[in-house]
Amino acid sequence: xFSKRRVVVTGMAGVSxxxxxxxxxxxxxxxxxxxxxxxxxxxDYEGMRTRLVAPITDFETPxxxxxxxxxxxxxxxxxxxxxxxxxxxxxxxxxxxxxxxxTTGISYGSAAGSPASLAIYAxxxxxxxxxxxxxxxxxxxxxxxxxxxxxxxxFGVKGRxxxxxxxxxxxxxxxxxAMESIQTGxxxxxxxxxxxxxxxxxxxxxxxxxxxxxxxDEPHLVPRPFDxxxxxxxxxxxxxxxxxxxxxxARERNAAIICEIIGFGxxxxxxxxxxxxxxxxxxxxxxxxxDAGLDASEIDYISAHGTATEVGDIxxxxxxxxxxxxxxxxxxxxxxxxxxxxxxGALEAWMMIEMMREGWFAPTLNLDNVDxxxxxxxxxxxxxxxxxxxxxxxxxxxxxGVNTSLVFRRWRDTD
Amino acid sequence: MTEKWGKxxxxxxxxxxxxxxxxxxxxxIRLDSHVVDDLDxxxxxAIDLAVGLREQxxxxxxxxxxxxxxxxxxIVDLLRNKLPDA
Numbered sequence: 001x002f003s004k005r006r007v008v009v010t011g012m013a014g015v016s017x018x019x020x021x022x023x024x025x026x027x028x029x030x031x032x033x034x035x036x037x038x039x040x041x042x043x044d045y046e047g048m049r050t051r052l053v054a055p056i057t058d059f060e061t062p063x064x065x066x067x068x069x070x071x072x073x074x075x076x077x078x079x080x081x082x083x084x085x086x087x088x089x090x091x092x093x094x095x096x097x098x099x100x101x102x103t104t105g106i107s108y109g110s111a112a113g114s115p116a117s118l119a120i121y122a123x124x125x126x127x128x129x130x131x132x133x134x135x136x137x138x139x140x141x142x143x144x145x146x147x148x149x150x151x152x153x154x155f156g157v158k159g160r161x162x163x164x165x166x167x168x169x170x171x172x173x174x175x176x177x178a179m180e181s182i183q184t185g186x187x188x189x190x191x192x193x194x195x196x197x198x199x200x201x202x203x204x205x206x207x208x209x210x211x212x213x214x215x216x217d218e219p220h221l222v223p224r225p226f227d228x229x230x231x232x233x234x235x236x237x238x239x240x241x242x243x244x245x246x247x248x249x250a251r252e253r254n255a256a257i258i259c260e261i262i263g264f265g266x267x268x269x270x271x272x273x274x275x276x277x278x279x280x281x282x283x284x285x286x287x288x289x290x291d292a293g294l295d296a297s298e299i300d301y302i303s304a305h306g307t308a309t310e311v312g313d314i315x316x317x318x319x320x321x322x323x324x325x326x327x328x329x330x331x332x333x334x335x336x337x338x339x340x341x342x343x344x345g346a347l348e349a350w351m352m353i354e355m356m357r358e359g360w361f362a363p364t365l366n367l368d369n370v371d372x373x374x375x376x377x378x379x380x381x382x383x384x385x386x387x388x389x390x391x392x393x394x395x396x397x398x399x400x401g402v403n404t405s406l407v408f409r410r411w412r413d414t415d
Numbered sequence: 416m417t418e419k420w421g422k423x424x425x426x427x428x429x430x431x432x433x434x435x436x437x438x439x440x441x442x443x444i445r446l447d448s449h450v451v452d453d454l455d456x457x458x459x460x461a462i463d464l465a466v467g468l469r470e471q472x473x474x475x476x477x478x479x480x481x482x483x484x485x486x487x488x489x490i491v492d493l494l495r496n497k498l499p500d501a
Contacts, residue, residue: 067438073461132469135460 008411009258010250011091011243013136013163014350015083016176017054017337017362019234022354029351030109030384036219036234045200050212052219054236054338055198069154074114074141075197079239079343084151085395086189087241092255093189103383104189105159106148107178109170110342112268122396133208147195147342159187165342169266170194171240172345172396172404176264178244184263187294195239202236202341204385223308223339224366225332226317226374233307240346244281245389259353260409262391269401276312276397281319288393288405289323296324299407300389302414303352305396306332307339314373316397321375329387331380335365345396349406356392356410362386387404420498429489433487434466436460446488454487468494 014020017035018028030033035054042051061078062085070078077156088094097393098104111116117138140146145163152161160181164173169192178192196202206212213222213232223232232396242261252258265287269280289296302324305316320330333348334340340347355361363380370379420428432442437460450456456464458468459480469475474497484490488497 068455133466134465136459400455 004253004259005185006287007179007182007245008247008250009242009261009353009408010245010255011087011089011093012089012241012258012350013083013086014238014240014338014352015056015059015079016347026354026358028129032365034220034335034365035236037049038216039242040134040366042200042203046206049054049214050203050233051208051216052197052213053203053220054234056237064292065413072137072140072153072375073150074117074146075372076110076114076195076289077147077202078150079197079237080108080110080147080193080195080241081154083193083195083239083241084155085241088155088191088377091243091245092205092253093243098189100156100158102158103187104157105161105178105181105187106157106191107112107162108148108151108193108195109148109164109174110168110195111165111167111170111202113144115142115147115201116198117141121222121256122246124392142217144157151191155191157191164194165399166398166402168339168344168398169343169396169402170342171333171347171403172349172394172406173266173402175242175261175346175349175406176266176404178208178242179261179264180382183242184410185310188246189246190214191241192244192343193239194330194342196343198237198342200233204218206233207221208236213308221366223335223362225306225308225335226305226313226370226379227308228369228371229370230308230310231350233309233334234338236340238337238343238347240341240343240350241344242349246348254339257411259356260415261413262409263288263294263404263405265289265291267403269403271401273401274399276315277401278315278319278322278402281316281397281403282322284403284405285323285393285395288407292391292407297389299324299328301352301356301387301392302328302330303348303392303394304330306334306364308334312397313371316395317375317377326377329361329378329380329385331364332364333362335367336362345394345404345406348396349394349408350404352392352394353408356408359388360386361389402406422481422491422495425494426487428471429468429490429494432471433471436463436467444487446491448487448488449482450486474498
C-alpha cells in the first residue's frame with residue numbers, strides 16, 4: 001500500500017457577481033445582498049420565460065494582459081485567468097519557476113467554451129456555408145478545454161492538463177482531480193477550479209426545461225433554494241481557482257497554508273440524464289466521507305448545491321439526510337450569485353473555506369418556509385451563524401448524473 | 416474592385432487591417448517594417464491577417480503567399496499584383 005501525500009490549499013481566489021475579493025464578497029453576504037438582476041436583453045428571445053441573470057458587471061481585462069496572451073481567450077478563459085492570477089499571487093507563486101517548470105499542472109473546467117465564438121463558427125459554417133470571417137483563434141476560444149489550455153499558455157504551465165468539463169461539476173471535479181494528482185505524486189502543485197461566462201444560451205437551456213425562476217419583477221426574492229415557494233434557478237457567471245499543493249512542497253517554501261483538502265468523492269447516477277437521483281447523490285456524499293476517513297458526525301458545515309429547482313432541492317436534501325443526518329448546518333450560496341455552472345464548485349469552495357477561517361457561515365437567502373418535501377435539515381436562515389468548524393463539505397451535482405463531494409479541514413499551525 | 420489602387424492607398428488599407436487586428440500603432444507601420452521583428456506577428460496572426468485583408472480588399476492570399484511575407488511592403492506588393500488591371 002502506498003500512502004497518499006497530504007494536500008493543502010495555499011492560494012484561492014474568485015471572480016464573481018458579488019465581487020472579486022473576499023472582503024467585498026463577505027460584505028455583500030453579510031448585508032444579505034444578492035446579485036440577481038432583471039435583464040431586458042432577454043426580451044429579444046422568443047419563448048424565453050425568465051428575465052433574470054446574475055451578471056458580473058465590473059470585469060475588465062487587466063491592462064497588463066498582452067494581445068498574444070488574450071487573443072485565444074473568450075470571456076470564460078479571461079475570468080479564469082484573472083481568478084488564477086489572484087490565487088497564485090496569494091500563494092506567493094506568481095512568476096515562480098515551479099509554476100512553469102513542470103512541477104505544476106492544471107485541472108480546470110467549464111460547462112462550455114465561449115459561446116460567442118461558437119456562434120461565429122456556427123453562423124459561418126452552418127448558416128452561411130462559408131469559412132470567410134472565421135479567425136484562427138475562434139476555435140481555441142470555444143473548444144471544450146479552452147479554459148485549461150489558455151491557463152496553461154497564460155502561466156507557462158508544463159505539467160498535466162485535466163479539463164474537467166462536466167457542466168455544473170466542472171469546478172468541483174477540477175479541485176478533486178487536482179487533489180488526486182498531488183496525492184499520487186504525479187504533480188506537486190495544481191491550479192484547480194472552474195469558470196463560466198454568461199451567454200443567453202445558458203439561460204435558454206434551463207428555460208426550455210422549465211427550470212428557471214420567472215419571478216421577473218422580484219429579482220431580490222429569487223432564487224429560493226429549499227423554499228416552498230421556489231420557482232427555479234437563475235444563471236450567473238464567474239471563475240474560482242484553488243492552488244493545491246503537496247504539504248511537504250508547501251512547507252519547504254514556507255508557504256502560508258490556508259486549509260487541507262482531505263476528501264473527494266465523485267460518481268455518476270447512471271439513471272436519468274437530467275433528473276438528479278437521490279441514491280447517486282447519497283453515495284457521492286458517502287464517497288467523500290470515506291475518502292476523508294470520517295464519520296458523518298464530523299462534518300461541521302455543508303455547502304449545498306441548492307440550485308432552487310424542485311427536483312434538485314428535494315433529492316439533495318433527502319440524500320444529505322440519508323448520509324449526514326439532520327444536525328449539520330447547511331446553506332446554499334447560489335441564493336446570492338445564482339448558478340454559475342462550471343464555476344460553482346470552485347466559487348462555493350473558495351467562499352466556504354473563507355467562512356470557515358472566519359468562523360461564520362452564510363444563511364441561504366430567501367429561505368422563508370422550507371418545502372415540506374425537503375428533508376428537515378439544519379438550514380442556516382435569516383442571519384449568518386457562528387460556527388467554529390473543523391471540517392466542511394461542499395457538494396455539487398451536474399446534468400449527466402455526475403456528482404461530487406469535497407471535504408476540507410481547517411489548518412492549524414500545530415498540524 | 417472597379418479601379419486600380421495606388422501603392423499609398425493599398426498601404427493605407429493594409430495599415431488599417433494591421434491596426435485593427437493586432438492593436439498596433441499606425442506610426443510603427445512602414446513599408447519596410449518587418450512583420451515578425453518589428454510588428455511581433457506570428458503564424459496565428461498570419462491567418463487572421465489573411466482574414467482581415469480579405470474583408471478589407473476582397474482579395475484572397477494563398478498559404479504560399481502568406482509565408483512569403485517578410486515586410487509590410489511584401490503585403491502591399493502581393494495585393495497590387497492581385498488587383499485586376501484598371
